[in-house]
Amino acid sequence: MSSAVLEIEGLSARYGEAQALRDVSLHVGEGELVTLVGRNGAGKTTLLRCVMGLHRQSSGHVRLNGTDISVWPPYTRARAGLGYVPDDRGIYATLAVEENLTLPPSVASTRWPLTRVYDAFPVLKERRAHAGTKLSGGEQQMLSIARALRTGASVLLLDEPTEGLAPVLVQRVAAMLQEAKREGTTVLLVEQNLRFATTVADRHYLLAQGQIVEALANQEVIARESELLRHLGV
Amino acid sequence: MEYLALQLFNGLVNGSFYALLSLGLAVIFGVLRVVNFAHGALYMLGAFAAYLLLQDFGVGFWLALILAPIGIGIAGMVLERLLIRRLYGLDPLYNFLLTFGLTLMIQDGVRLRYGLQGQPYPAPAELAGSVSAGLVAYPTYRLFVIAFSLVVCVAVWYVIERTRLGMIVRAATERPELTRALGINVDRWITPVFGFGVALAALGGVLAAPMRNVSPLMGSELIIFAFAVVVIGGMGSIAGAVVAGFLVGVLASLAAVFNPALENVVAFALMAIVLLVRPAGLFGSLEARS
Structure with a gap:
């Protein structure tokens, strides 16, 4: 069992009166790919936002490599190695494709310099001078993931990267994540697509009404797929 | 025809101030x-x-053109630190x-000390007189105002569109929260950006001094038009502000050829039309979120 790179302990968060997360604890080991599955509104996105510092928890802690980062502002968290891929992909319309890629400062000697990104996605190179939002939905998703990889982030936080993508592009995202994982990147992935989650992940947490209800090994999820799908309301 | 050409130049001069x-x-x-x-x-x-x-x-005009914007810009940065800062999120x-x-x-502070009456300010000797500009002779100083304002606008556009600093400004304008999450310390740029915007206003003021009497209320009418221009160009759009600035200036002056009363109406009529047809402004994007 590898040591925890990302550790969330007793995290609670609220939006006004509504409790979004209750006492959530989880950990992701070095080089592990862990998913958070759950219905819409279960609190998955809020959890990622808390880890990134975009939503302030009401209690609890977030630790990165053993350091408590619970009160750090978002930009220092990013510089400490968190790479964020938001649920809306977060592509800037007022930035060209290449600017979208190079906006975040590098945080480590990266395995994904611009040349490698362009080799892997020739379309991004071809359209590097175009506005970021002129790309198709799938291309924007690749751009968003590539942007996080380019910085050399050691932990990727991805919020539903396969949402709305055609099957061939879902495979493309899976290949990207597997490649990142092979190179030692730690990944926390929010996912509704169980099939996709089981093809890439080591472990899973099932989130319901802001609480972790089960921690599951990948094999368990595969074995209980139909039951879990019913739970997810798919 | 000569009057038309004259009004075209007058429009460009007004547009220079709107744009700045x-x-x-x-x-x-x-x-x-x-x-x-x-x-x-x-x-x-x-x-x-x-x-x-x-x-x-x-201290004469040329040095003032540099010193006044820097001084007022620094005052603006102090203002941001002390007061404007408290507005965020409210x-x-x-x-x-x-x-x-x-x-x-x-x-009123200025008025208390210097009164309402305007103070004259001489144009620099180098730019006295007028030069022949096509159909008409036009005051040299005013032509300088047009050229200088254009150079400043193009320089600002270049910085915003072509440099890394400008890229950060664009990113922070479009998606402030995400930009922070991508590792950019957006807050570090807030005070300098406010100071810079204020310096541009002060620069406009120095340029206006030789043309208009320096008086406490000289900015109060201009600012109304500047707001119309910002809405027409698209809130937060750099290119929009510049293009709409010159557009409003020229259209208003040309409209005055037909009926002087139209001059002040044009900016607001244009604003109303833009809001009806393209609510985000000529260069604005509805996708840009706050």
């Missing part, structure tokens, strides 16, 4: 989400700074109350 002021407003609104109603008063302070530099220290109503209140205080 709207540019500052657009940059400030983009990064701070603050509508700076004090912008007209800061423009006036720029003109007064030039006037005082000349009266009290014998109801926009406080934004209006504070910056409009500042306008009244600045205007």
Whole structure:
């Protein structure tokens, strides 16, 4: 069992009166790919936002490599190695494709310099001078993931990267994540697509009404797929 | 025909001031989400700074053109640190109350000391007289105002569109929260950006000093037009502010050829049409979120 790179302990968060997360604890080991599955509104996105510092928890802690980062502002968290891929992909319309890629400062000697990104996605190179939002939905998703990889982030936080993508592009995202994982990147992935989650992940947490209800090994999820799908309301 | 050409140049001169002021407003609104109603008063302070530099220290126009924007820009940065900063995340109503209140205080402060009556300010000797500009002879100084304002606008556009700093400003304008999550310390740029926008207003003020009497209320009318220009160009859009600035200036002056009363109507009629047809402004994007 590898040591925890990302550790969330007793995290609670609220939006006004509504409790979004209750006492959530989880950990992701070095080089592990862990998913958070759950219905819409279960609190998955809020959890990622808390880890990134975009939503302030009401209690609890977030630790990165053993350091408590619970009160750090978002930009220092990013510089400490968190790479964020938001649920809306977060592509800037007022930035060209290449600017979208190079906006975040590098945080480590990266395995994904611009040349490698362009080799892997020739379309991004071809359209590097175009506005970021002129790309198709799938291309924007690749751009968003590539942007996080380019910085050399050691932990990727991805919020539903396969949402709305055609099957061939879902495979493309899976290949990207597997490649990142092979190179030692730690990944926390929010996912509704169980099939996709089981093809890439080591472990899973099932989130319901802001609480972790089960921690599951990948094999368990595969074995209980139909039951879990019913739970997810798919 | 000559009158038409004359009015075209007058329009470009007015447009120069609209563009400089709207540019500052657009940059400030983009990064701070603050509508700076004090912008007209800061423009006036720029003109007064030039006037005082000349009266009290014998510093002429050219040096004032550099010193006044820097000084007023620094004052703007202090203002942001002390007061504007407290607006972030509050109801926009406080934004209006504070910056409009500042306008009244600045205007009346100057008025208390120097009175309402305007003070004359001489144009630099190098730019005295007029030159032949196509059909008409046009004052050299005013042609300089047009050229200088264009150079400043293009330089600002270049910085915003072609440099890394500009890229950060654009990113922070479009998606402030995400930009922070991508590792950019957006807050570090807030004070300098406000100072820069204020410096542009002060620069406009210095340029206006030789053309208009330097008076406490000189910015109060101009600022209304600058706001119309910002809305027409698209809130927070750099190119929009510049293009709409010159557009409004020229259209208003040309409309005055047909009926002088139309001059002041054009900006607001255009604003109404743009809001109906393209609510995000000529260069604005509805996708840009706050």
